[in-house]
Amino acid sequence: MSQVTIKLMVDVVGALESGSLSGNLFAFDTHRRLGSQGIGTDALHTAVARGTRIMWVIAPLECEAFVSLEDIVIDRAVCEPELNSYPGSSVTYWIGTVKKAAPLTSYDLVFSLGSHGRSMVHPARLALISLGKTSEKGDAQ
Amino acid sequence: MQNSIVLLVDVEAALADSDLADNVYLVDNTRALGSRDEGRATMVSCVAGVHNPDGSPAAEAVLNWIAYGISALPPTLPRSFNLRSHHVAHDHALLEKLAATTHPRDVAALLAAHHEEHGAFGAQRSAMPYLPVDPRSATGEFVSPDAVDYAAHLNPEIVAIRGEAVEKGVIFPALYGSPDFYTEGWYWSASVDTNKVGLHDYILDLRLLRPTRSGGAVTWAPEIHPFKVQIEVSASTMVNGFTGGPLPGVLPLAPPLPAAEGAL
């Protein structure tokens, strides 16, 4: 069983200022060589196969800025991410296993930002794509 | 003004490729000032200098660097999560359990369980000087330092900042301490001479650790990989916000005054 980490780096101040995560979210994963597309953008498409374990973790751009991932809205027939926290801490991550391969499954991310917990949704820009389709460039779009 | 420059590194891929190209992504916090190629290896950070009319700097310009492994523990974990003394506490707990055990089979089971959860009892983890004493995967699970898979979960470390921008006196980098858990208390920072306007290259030396198994033992060999980055320094002259000119005038208190230049 393979595992991929999706690291979500958020420019919290930029997102709060513009009221949008568009352009203020930078998503990275460790499957570039397996066909992931758009690494480093807010439209990351992660190449996965049935059985791939996916872990979503947060990284704020600045150490004084709070951000947490409150929800991942995704077709639950494909993946059912669960919220976990690191033992002895209140820092959380999401983890889920791909239940079936699908050509393209986009998902929403729901964040909470800043010291007063402003909620913000990043709709359907990130996606899971099938490992098998990696040779067809642009297929994910 | 402080620029935060973050490097995200796919450590596993970089080790497989023996190359950082395509496996490093950069992000900074000064897009509004003109930084470009955010999220890519080619990112250029913009530093906006401000000078007094006499050319002296009117504001400090500071760069801060940090490098994250994409698969490593998140940087926001408080220190309590991963105290350097945890393994000692675990070893003590094991000793207490062993003292209360009489049957050899139970001793073996305790030792096996401890090894599974926390690594070998009393292991000289410092024998691998670059490895954390309590290695954890991104999900927080204990990983034996003998597990080559652990390479992906280790953070790259910036060990030097050098190159043209340093040699020409554009940036003045040094290593600083902090009580932050994530970096084990170290980060790089530099001041910028904003008189040196233009595009400048510098090199970050990143240290990755490559595990190799020979016989039964795993050795972690440090590898230094240079990575070229650019900054673009611009400068503007400080102007008075009220007058639009270089010098302060009389404050425009209401009711408006007739032009009163040289009131002092």
Place this chain on the structure above:
Amino acid sequence: MTLRPDDTINNPFPGQLASTQLNIVTLVDVAGTLAAGALDGHAWMMDNSPDSRGKASAGLETACRAGQVLNWLIYCADTTRRPDGRWPPFARIVNIVFLSEDRSSVFGVKICADLKIYGGPDAIRHPYTPSYQYWAGAVMPNLAPGLYPYRLVLELETGIPGETRHHALDGPALRVLVSTYGAA
């Protein structure tokens, strides 16, 4: 240490406090302090923790959690270079001393790990190598919730070379909240 009801403050986002760094900022009017011979009315403290109390006073109560990194920064009211090229006198933090609940004695339990001055470079490679000079520490991970008063000891330049004065702010405190494990 007695637990007050507000130690368990109902923050809607319990994850945030321990995972972000807090800045505790002191502003000192150096000239005013030197003229008055005391900090009273010439020094104020603030932080960026949403649940802190007494912001912009000398009695700041910083709401924080075990394990959290705290940075103590100091700013002076006058930082503009004089026409004669000299800089106005400035202030620095020389110690942070945790006190008993009634502030009558030094507290015997370690409150912060790695509490010390930071910002010094590993090497002065060049006259322009920056030096930042701030205090920082991480709240001890096993510290019980409660109120932990402290004394901020400041050293002020007087404008006369080699002559400094020392003053202390005795009003601030850390209010360590109950750590909430798990998700909100």
Place this chain on the structure above:
Amino acid sequence: MTPVNIQVFVDVIALLSGASPAQAVHLFDDSSAGSEALGTTGLVSSVLPGQLVRWTVTPLDVQTQVWIRGIAFGAAPPDAPPSAADDPPVWSRRFEGYVPADIFPGAPHPYRLDLCFGAANGPIVAVEGPALRLVPPCADMVAGDGASRLL
């Protein structure tokens, strides 16, 4: 006569997350003639005719960016354009000026402080409430005696 420094401290993330300026902005000065409401957005700074007044802004979350975009005196309407145009960039504007010498002391002169943040076309937060109050020159001589001796 020493200048008056008005320091504006801003919890940028709180302000952008919905906190009011009263919660997230703190104003101070070092006037030797006595000021009111230090630490609040209602700061009334005592200033003398001919005295130089300097404003500076500092983020409490030190890695964020905040600038004074403009300062407008009087009863300017909330949507009035700020005092400075878009050029030069906000980070190269210094706000300082001399108190007029020909204004009667006593009445406060309220002003509005427009703050802006990292983005070029981002929001502007208006801080209403602070004021300058002119005091007669003798007020300074009593309160500021010690300071002037040392400095």
